[in-house]
Amino acid sequence: MALFSDQPGDEGLPGRERGLAMAAVMTMTTMAVFDGSMVNIALPQIARTLNVSAGSTVWVSNGYLLSAAMTLAIFAALASKFGFRMLFTLGLSVFTLASVGCALSSSLDMLIAMRVLQGIGGAATLSIGPAILRSVFPNRLLGRILGLNALMIGLSTAIAPVLGGTILSAMSWQWLFAINVPMGMIAVTLTLRVIPNNPASGREPFDFTGAILSAVVLGSLIMAADAFSHAAKGDLATAVTFGLTALLAGLAFVWRQRRAPKPLLPLNMFASSRFTLAALTSLASFVSQGITFVALPFLFQSVYGYSAFYSALLFTPWPIGIMLAAPHAGRLADRYPAAIISTLGLSVFALGLILLALLPAHPQAWDIGLRSLICGIGFGCFQSPNNREMLSNASRENSGYASGVLAIMRTFGQCLGTAFVGVMLSIYAANSAIQEGHAVQLSLWLAVMATLLAIVISVSRLRR
Structure with a gap:
């Protein structure tokens, strides 16, 4: 296979x-995708088993997201201090052991605490995953391997709801966490064997002040987005408070990074306009994806009346489209300008979203699936070339930081998208199918606008 054949002058590891x-x-990556997708559909069963309210179980998901978001930038910086192998092994170990804790949890508080630990372990690995791939593969194969990574994410996203539903129909929710244990053990063994432990600069000082400020910024943004989505229920003041906290901490963070001897996040990376524009394109596109991923289940179940399982099947064409497009887009990005390919992908993605927003009142299942497939193909064509653009426009010594920025853009884009849908549902006080239908339709058009913004940003790269 070409990915594992060596050529003279290749960087990275042997084939x-x-x-x-x-x-x-x-x-x-598969463990993280499975965990997020399957846990969400298990929340009702968790509420019944632990004898708690359905609303309180939301923190089983939010606790993971919040801890992961608050530590992404920190772990991206620690990678340059301790090396990829040590940090990835530590993150895998924490994630796997926390999965055991989740499976053994006998109370909601214990389960949420274990999920917070899972989020920390997940952040340690996901923040540097693309950087590890860049360090072990030569530049000539970077787009191809990122395309395969996107293929794996798409495949896992397609399988997770069906696998989760199957497990829950035959066994208890604890098994959703238990399946992480053998996979984690395999990944730790492979990591210790082959992943390089460089770059590492253990004697350099660590920016503890910057780390605290980054955690406050990212955590406050998550909490502000969550509170903003419930603004109609009286959480507007809370949203404003968290938003102001994030703004002030963000200004202090930038001030600190300009003066720290070894900054947590080197701001000179953003001197490359291509890196900055690729990051902003990623943020806008994931806002759009976040909106759509939350809006479509409401459309399928509340408006069209499909069951949760059938809704999962209707959603499947999206990740299938990513699986079909991403590997080829990554391969093309190794031969042609990545910005052109990702811009074309965004255009197809926008077309698919417009088609979804224009769905009739009583569409056929194949019609819904076809429009979702177009969205997936477009996003698959965009994602891996854009990721290649980000990583290739950061120096190799900054690849860990660039990987962290990529993870932050994805996380906060999806969080903002979720908040926007919450605002639409709150505005329409969605207590009927007709009102929810209006809220979902507006949300989809908002996703179209976010994608058009991403196209504008991406096109600006072509002139550079």
């Missing part, structure tokens, strides 16, 4: 070791 390192990273 066979590349494959093992890729397996370690993609196993962890």
Whole structure:
């Protein structure tokens, strides 16, 4: 296979070791995708089993998201201090052990605490996963391997709801966490064997002030987005408070990074306009994806009346489209300008979203699936070339930081998208199918606007 064949002058690891390192990273990626998708559909069963309210179980998901978001930038910086192998092994170990804790949880408080630990472990691995792939593969194969990584994410996203529903129909929710244990053990073994432990600069000082400020910024943004989505229920003041906290902490963070001897996040990375524009394009596109991923279940279940399982099947064409497009887009990005390919992908994505927003009142299932498939193909064509653009426009010594920025853009884009849908539902006080239908339709048009903004930003790269 071309990915694992060596050529003179290749950077990174020899061919066979590349494959093992890729397996370690993609196993962890699969665990994280499975965990997020399957846990959400298990919340009703968790509420019944632990005898708690359905609303309180939301923090089983939010606790993971919040802890992961608050530590993404910190772990991206620690990668340059301790090396990829040590940090990835630590993150995998924490994630796997926390999965055991989740499976053994006998109370909601214990389960939420274990999910917070899972989020910390997940952030340690996901923040540097793309950087590890860049370090072990030569530049000539970077787009291709990022395309395969996107393929794995798409495949996991397609399988997770069906697998989760199957497990829940036959066993208890604890098994959703238990399946992480063998996968985690395999990934740790591969990591210790093949993933390189460089770059590492253990004697350099760590920016503790910057770390605290970054956690406050990212955590406050998550809480502000969540409170803003419930503004109609009286949480507007809370949203404003968290938003102001994030703004002030953000200004202090930038001030600190300009003066720290070893900054947590080197701001000179953003001197590259191509890196900055790729990051902003990623943020806008994930806002759009976040809106759509939350709006479509309401459309399928509340408006069209489909069951949760059938709704999951209707959503499947989206990740299938990513699986079909991403590997080819990554391969093309190794040969042609990545900005052109990602812009074309965004255009197809926008077309698919417009088609979804224009769905009739009583569409056929194949019609819904076809429009979702177009969205997936467009997003698959965009994602891996854009990720390649970000990583290739950061120096190799800054690849860990660039990988962290990529993870932050994805996380906060999806959070903002979720908040926007919450605002639409709150405005329409969605207590009927007709009102929810209006809220969902407006949300989809908002996703179209976010994608058009991403296209404008992406097009601006072509002139550079």
